[in-house]
Amino acid sequence: MNFSSRLLENAVNEFSKLPGVGQKTALRLVLHLLNQSSQEVENLSDALTRLKREIRYCKVCGNISDSEVCGVCSANKRDKSLVCIVEDTRDIMAIENTNQYNGVYHVLGGLISPMDGIGPSDLNIERLVERVKTGEIEEVILALSATMEGDTTIFYIFKKLKDLPVKISTIARGIAFGGEIEYADEITLARSIATRVPYGVES
Amino acid sequence: MNFSSRLLENAVNEFSKLPGVGQKTALRLVLHLLNQSSQEVENLSDALTRLKREIRYCKVCGNISDSEVCGVCSANKRDKSLVCIVEDTRDIMAIENTNQYNGVYHVLGGLISPMDGIGPSDLNIERLVERVKTGEIEEVILALSATMEGDTTIFYIFKKLKDLPVKISTIARGIAFGGEIEYADEITLARSIATRVPYGVES
Numbered sequence: 001m002n003f004s005s006r007l008l009e010n011a012v013n014e015f016s017k018l019p020g021v022g023q024k025t026a027l028r029l030v031l032h033l034l035n036q037s038s039q040e041v042e043n044l045s046d047a048l049t050r051l052k053r054e055i056r057y058c059k060v061c062g063n064i065s066d067s068e069v070c071g072v073c074s075a076n077k078r079d080k081s082l083v084c085i086v087e088d089t090r091d092i093m094a095i096e097n098t099n100q101y102n103g104v105y106h107v108l109g110g111l112i113s114p115m116d117g118i119g120p121s122d123l124n125i126e127r128l129v130e131r132v133k134t135g136e137i138e139e140v141i142l143a144l145s146a147t148m149e150g151d152t153t154i155f156y157i158f159k160k161l162k163d164l165p166v167k168i169s170t171i172a173r174g175i176a177f178g179g180e181i182e183y184a185d186e187i188t189l190a191r192s193i194a195t196r197v198p199y200g201v202e203s
Numbered sequence: 204m205n206f207s208s209r210l211l212e213n214a215v216n217e218f219s220k221l222p223g224v225g226q227k228t229a230l231r232l233v234l235h236l237l238n239q240s241s242q243e244v245e246n247l248s249d250a251l252t253r254l255k256r257e258i259r260y261c262k263v264c265g266n267i268s269d270s271e272v273c274g275v276c277s278a279n280k281r282d283k284s285l286v287c288i289v290e291d292t293r294d295i296m297a298i299e300n301t302n303q304y305n306g307v308y309h310v311l312g313g314l315i316s317p318m319d320g321i322g323p324s325d326l327n328i329e330r331l332v333e334r335v336k337t338g339e340i341e342e343v344i345l346a347l348s349a350t351m352e353g354d355t356t357i358f359y360i361f362k363k364l365k366d367l368p369v370k371i372s373t374i375a376r377g378i379a380f381g382g383e384i385e386y387a388d389e390i391t392l393a394r395s396i397a398t399r400v401p402y403g404v405e406s
Binding site: 001002003004006007008010011013014015017018019020022025027028029030031032033034036038040041042043044045046047048049050051052053054055058061064065066070071072088089090092093096097 | 204205207208209210211213214216217218220221222223224228230231232233234235236237242243244245246247248249250251252253254255256257258260261266267268269273274275291292293295296299301
């Protein structure tokens with residue numbers, strides 16, 4: 001692109017480093033910001049620097065937090081013997097939105113992915129093993145994506161935990177509620193028939 | 204959404220004020236930035252504040268510029284007697300990319316849009332009339348979008364300039380090169396037949 005200003009070009013280049021943001025989108029966003037008040041732009045810019053500088057991770061579960069221990073880990077009414085293992089904070093938000101889960105979490109911070117150079121040591125797995133070794137945890141639920149990376153990570157964690165006195169489960173896979181069978185993919189459909197449950201048990 | 208951190212929530216809220224960015228996209232972008240180095244985040248944040256603080260507009264044409272007069276207006280080889288009137292800097296970038304235009308520009312900074320509360324006095328139109336009154340301009344080309352707002356603005360500028368000694372033209376409308384006639388909209392097709400040109404004249 002043919003920029004009339006270095007400042008403009010610089011801002012567009014920085015924006016287009018974000019995932020899913022190309023040069024054209026970046027330009028649209030930057031021109032939008034140029035039309036906003038200085039205060040608005042400062043707010044965005046400050047929010048980003050403060051986020052990066054001041055953000056902390058819960059020393060128990062590894063979730064993003066403003067304090068040393070996050071709200072979930074420090075809540076009295078949460079069941080500390082049940083730990084749900086998730087990839088990142090977005091999964092916690094999704095599970096919390098269901099209002100059905102009363103245990104605590106453990107955030108891995110990613111999934112094992114040799115293609116992206118992410119090995120087990122890059123993830124928050126050692127800390128999970130330590131947590132389980134304290135003996136306070138009765139069950140861990142592996143709530144990871146049903147992808148190659150997710151399955152690899154599940155298998156690795158399973159191997160790490162299988163000799164410890166803890167129950168290991170994974171979330172149920174199957175046809176979604178409201179999902180139509182004719183549109184389901186073959187693997188999910190085949191597995192959901194193979195792992196069928198007696199009627200009346202689920203609810 | 205159920206944020207585990209105020210800092211995170213704040214950053215997501217600021218991001219989701221951008222056009223076309225919802226809360227989910229904002230969260231994805233913010234989590235991506237959290238995984239980047241502090242330097243990367245500072246770069247983005249600085250680029251935005253500097254852009255807003257230091258950006259200048261060319262005192263001749265109103266385009267975004269780093270100096271008092273922009274690169275196009277200060278170039279010796281550009282034809283100063285031909286002025287192309289555009290909505291914003293994106294249009295200049297598009298026209299410059301064609302490498303076919305040798306005149307200069309005039310940036311309105313928007314289009315007349317009563318629905319959005321934008322009237323002629325909010326646009327860079329008075330300065331255009333002054334430029335034409337100097338007598339140095341032989342022709343202005345109205346290169347505005349073929350929308351209600353574009354047409355209103357063209358009509359307003361035409362009224363302002365019609366008694367001055369300047370030729371006023373608009374860019375040609377018609378079927379795009381490579382465009383298929385069966386997919387063209389009715390208005391464009393009808394107009395392109397009505398305003399047909401003798402074969403061999405265009406190229």
